[in-house]
Amino acid sequence: MSGGTRREYILLSAVDPNSGSPCQVQISFERMQAVARRSMGHAMECAYIVPAVLQRPTAVFEGLRLEEDEDRRGVGWRCYCGVPEFAYRADGSKLSPWPGQVFVVFVNDDRIAYNWRWEQADDDEPALPIDYEDRFRRRLL
Amino acid sequence: MTVVSNADFASRVLGLAQNAPPFRPTAHYDPDGDCIEFLAAPDPFYGERVDDLLTVYYSQESRQIIGSLIKGVRGLLKRHPGLNIEIQDGRVRLVHLLRASFWNKDQPQPVEVRTYRKLIEVAEAANVETELAAV
Numbered sequence: 001m002s003g004g005t006r007r008e009y010i011l012l013s014a015v016d017p018n019s020g021s022p023c024q025v026q027i028s029f030e031r032m033q034a035v036a037r038r039s040m041g042h043a044m045e046c047a048y049i050v051p052a053v054l055q056r057p058t059a060v061f062e063g064l065r066l067e068e069d070e071d072r073r074g075v076g077w078r079c080y081c082g083v084p085e086f087a088y089r090a091d092g093s094k095l096s097p098w099p100g101q102v103f104v105v106f107v108n109d110d111r112i113a114y115n116w117r118w119e120q121a122d123d124d125e126p127a128l129p130i131d132y133e134d135r136f137r138r139r140l141l
Numbered sequence: 142m143t144v145v146s147n148a149d150f151a152s153r154v155l156g157l158a159q160n161a162p163p164f165r166p167t168a169h170y171d172p173d174g175d176c177i178e179f180l181a182a183p184d185p186f187y188g189e190r191v192d193d194l195l196t197v198y199y200s201q202e203s204r205q206i207i208g209s210l211i212k213g214v215r216g217l218l219k220r221h222p223g224l225n226i227e228i229q230d231g232r233v234r235l236v237h238l239l240r241a242s243f244w245n246k247d248q249p250q251p252v253e254v255r256t257y258r259k260l261i262e263v264a265e266a267a268n269v270e271t272e273l274a275a276v
Contacts, residue, residue: 007172010153011144024144034169036157039183043158047151055147087201090183092158098201101187106174114174115210117198118187131190 009112012051017060017078017140025054026112040092045103050116053082053105058127063137064106076109079136083127087118102129166267168235172275175215179235180208181267191256194242206259211242215276220245231274235264238271 009026016023027050036043057080064077081104086094097103098118105116120130129135145153168179180186184200184207191197194217198208211217217238218224227237243249243257 009142010150011142012150013144013147028171028173031171031173032154033157034167034178036154037161037167038164038180039185040155040158041185042183043154043161045185047154051147051150088185090185098185098187108173110173112173114171115176115178117196118185118201120187120189135190 012054012113014054014080014107015057015060015141017057017062017080020141024111025107026110028112028114031114039090041088041090044088044092044094045116048086049082049084049103050105050113052084053080053103053116054107054113057082057141058102059132059139060141061132061136061138062140064135078107078140079129080105080107081128081132083121100126102127104129166269168264168269168271170214170271170273170275175213175276177211177214177235177238177271178208179210179264179267179269179271181263181269182207191253192246194245195239195257195260197256197260206256206263209239209260209264211238214238214273217241217245218273218276228273232270232272235267235269235271236261239264 008029011024014023014025035046059081061079081102083097084103087097100121101118102121104119105113107113122128122130164183166181170177184202186198186200188196188198194212196210197206200207221241224241227233239261
């Protein structure tokens with residue numbers, strides 16, 4: 001999955017949605033650096049929200065659906081969801097979580113967290129992302 | 142490799158932010174997700190899926206489009222070999238990939254057309270390229 005490029009990773013603690021036991025998830029140093037360069041707010045999301053959602057998710061889904069997923073790479077990929085205690089402005093200052101939104105962290109089948117963001121929450125399940133029933137193959141937690 | 146504590150992780154990330162240069166628009170290919178993430182402004186954002194391959198980022202403050210995530214980049218390049226003419230020294234302008242992603246759609250809905258068009262305008266204004274050597 002490294003595309004032939006040597007990347008450095010940092011290991012973070014997470015929860016295994018199958019067993020409820022601790023497990024490890026990696027984040028590439030390159031990704032951390034790219035996010036930290038955007039703004040202090042993006043850095044705060046990476047620093048505080050990503051570990052919190054990986055360790056205390058409200059739900060974990062497996063199997064990201066792609067229409068033309070020829071090699072079915074998305075099958076074992078996971079989406080950790082949560083509603084963090086805070087959100088952050090661009091300058092890094094705290095505010096209450098964005099109303100009607102959840103934070104999602106995407107983890108590939110090598111257990112690498114490669115993307116995260118806020119998304120609109122489902123109307124009926126405010127701790128889950130919108131369209132969760134259509135986007136994922138199954139719910140693990 | 143050992144697991145870092147939450148405090149150590151936060152300290153590393155915030156240290157990177159403190160030494161960061163001023164923001165400029167960027168588009169990065171991430172081999173771990175086989176995706177390209179584009180950001181034209183430093184605002185906090187939320188994502189909205191347009192389709193299975195494109196998520197658009199909206200500023201939490203202005204509600205304007207400020208970025209995107211293109212997924213399945215390897216498949217996109219395979220389906221559009223003509224894109225190779227736009228790749229120079231391993232780099233390609235993001236607008237070419239966005240157009241290819243749109244051409245992939247059979248019957249785009251009007252809202253999708255508007256969203257792609259606006260996103261392409263934002264990407265053109267930002268004039269960003271992405272490195273594809275790792276694809």
